[in-house]
Amino acid sequence: MADHVSLSVPDESTCFDDDGRPKRSGTVWTASAHIITAVIGSGVLSLPWATAQLGWIAGPSVLLLFSAVTCYTCSFLSDCYRTGDQLTGRRNYTYMDVVRSNLGDVHVKICGVIQYVNLVGVAISYTIASSISMVAVKRSNCFHNNGHDHASCNISSTPYKIMFGVLEIVLSQILNFDQISWLSIVAALMSFTYKTIGLGLGVAKVVQTGKIQGSISTGNEIDKVWKSFQALGAIASAYSYSLILIEIQDTLIKSPSAEAKTMKKATRISLVVTTVLNMLCGCFGYAAFGDQSPENLLTGFGFDDPYWLLDIANVAAVIHQVGAYQVSCQTLFAFVEKKAAEWYPDSNIITTEIDIPIHRCKPFKLNFFRLIWRTIFVIATTFISVLMPSFNNIVDILEAFAFWPLTVYFPIKMYVVKKNIPKWSGRWICLQLLSGACLVISIAIAVGSFAGLVSDLKAYKPFK
Template sequence: MTDHVSVNVYDDESSSFDDDGRLKRRGNVWTASAHIITAVIDSGVLIVAWATAQLGWIAGPVILLLFSIVTYYTSNLLSDCYRKGDQVTGKRNYTYMDAVRANLGGVHVKICGILQYANIVGVAVGYTIASSISMVAVKRSNCFHEYGHQAACNVSTTPYMIAFGVVQIVLSQIPDFDQISWLSIVAAVMSMTYSTIGLGLGVAKVAETGKVQGSLTGVSGGTGMQKIWKSCQAVGAIAFAYSYSLILIEIQDTIKSPPSEAKTMKKASLISVTVTTVFFILCGCFGYAAFGDQSPASLLTGFGFYDPYWLLNIANMAVVVHLVGAYQVYCQPLFAYVEKTAAERYPDSIIIMKEIDIPIPGCKPFKLNFFRLVWRTIFVIFTVLISMLMPFFNDIVGILGAFGFWPLTVYFPVKMYIVEKNITKWSGRWICLQLLSGACLVISIAAAAGSFAGLVSDLQVSWPFKTLH
């Protein structure tokens, strides 16, 4: 960090540098919203109909709404931790781990790092699985259209996972988070596209049949224990759908000021969480109304809908394009951490430090770094291999939601906010914040148990590298 540079961005708007000596940030409320929407309205929106079906007409929408409120509230708490002290002139925390280090320190930093980066790896695996399922759905849709709905049309996901990995190897060479805004905007548009199509198909099916399916308590049948596990798994899936706190600080670090980054980030969170909640509730409710207990695990790939097949194909390709961008949005913090650590440990290494300018006609030269090329390629290959071993999207998102929601979305933001604002122990506000954290911990434990039960069940009927859809 160039601490010796003394530039005041507030006095000189034309300056090329911010107050910390780094290149001037250009992000705003709309780019931040695009990053959040890309992270939140992912393939999780397609699972909310299934989740609503497990929970029923009362608990389903209520839990969706509660998660949105908790996520928005704790995101605001976390936004206030971007700068230490004053929200305009305080020292910046560039990453989630930096914020934990500045406010909590000690073992909290290591725990946060393990949880954050393990969750990022898990998200990358989940997105690889989801994208392959959507690509397979396009192939199967064409097959059903040609040979009829009763045709087997089984297709392996493995080649499509490999294809997704090849694309990610190329895109992962984009050096920094602030250079993927265009990718986030494209991904956000795609997420709106397939969410709207899924919603429209659900509405059309309800209108066609003229009746609303489902019950107040959700899917019936099976043992009481199975009902509990499925309900817990559904809660985990909803938690996963709302999770973006693990990259919130990194998104906030792309925002220009004034106004303060926290103020802009809170506005972006409000816009994004409101938009995503509307989509989640509408897709969940209309999907459940259309299919009832038979609500598919994915609204677009579960083949509750067969026609119009071309519209389903458009929606599923939009899912793939969106997940291509979402993969990068989530993985950039991990990429940056590994490369920063390597540079600090081996500052004289030519392999790690040297960048080669690759000329691109009509654009700035692309900076190729050998270490970045090798390590990011290995990372993508690793996530693809894990995806082939465990291609169970519902279980993966449930586990990710359970393990990531409480510590990263609730516990650390609450604890850091208490320290940052010097909230008195045993005061009314302190008690309320602790109760919120405790309640979310219980929910996360239950969701983890349900998702692991589902994973064990699926592992009994599937073979690695041979799973068909």
């Protein structure tokens, strides 16, 4: 890993920040939109199923617990954005820069592997999820016109994964985070749209039946235990965004307060919003369907009508996943392009930017390396998604791989170093106990998710 490089200028201006880079324009609201776009994915629609695996007591309790842990540890991570003083210290542009500044190169390499493997997996999972939503629209209309037993309503998801991939090839040429704020805002609005529809349909079903489904606790069968572990992964993924937190924080303007203070506010706003939505979706979906809750509230056909409303919800889900793919992958794109420029500074293919005029808009900056590598990346993730059978299990495995190190271990360890918390002090012991408990949870998620994936692979036939 190359050493952290920072440009310094004597004074800030109206055009440049204290590190010599163009003036940042992000606010608490754009940061909140980025977080909501990354966090409130279609995985939230599996929360009724997750709640069903845990029961009425454990389900909502775990939802609240993961929210609290994420908020707590992400505040530690926000404090590490600058090395030294929160207003004048050196900036760390990525999660890996933060780890390097506080923990050294060995931890950086471990962090890099975990973070970027996870981002590749996230891209694959969004491709799978979007195709499921597109297939659901097609099947919903087919069922409405022909009935639920019609043979033509069995539809392959492969063409829809390819369609999503083609669109992402185009959008992946957007240069960086600052230029996708509009996409995050649109995606966040779409996310609210389909969550609201799913919630509304759950409430309507409870009102229609006049009773609340579900049980207080879960059973003891071994299959139920594996599914309970998977449920923990589904809930954890509903709050996971720490792997791109620093990149989001790096878009924020410094005034009127330090970036860490603004980021903490955005985190609180976003997690309050997501927790309320998660609780409502999870609880009302479980109340509507009980132990028979589908793995996806909108695509599992727990609801049949109104079919047009389901179509709107699933289209909104696709639009959200289009934006979420870009929010997540920009970090990986920037890392690869930065390293390529460091390794081959004299290569015209890597460093040359060509301005392509666009009528009434800023010129589009074409870079051949960016065009080629990002296109190859999208094609590769699309192909892998075709081979994978299940959205939920893929997401759960990713969460098992990343939740403990990126959301808990590294933030806590860096906070201990930054604040010089004495070893074996009361606070140090409490933080280590929290980290250890979350490690146990991650192991449980991994065991349950691999068991579920193996079961799905036995019946799955790619390209069909």
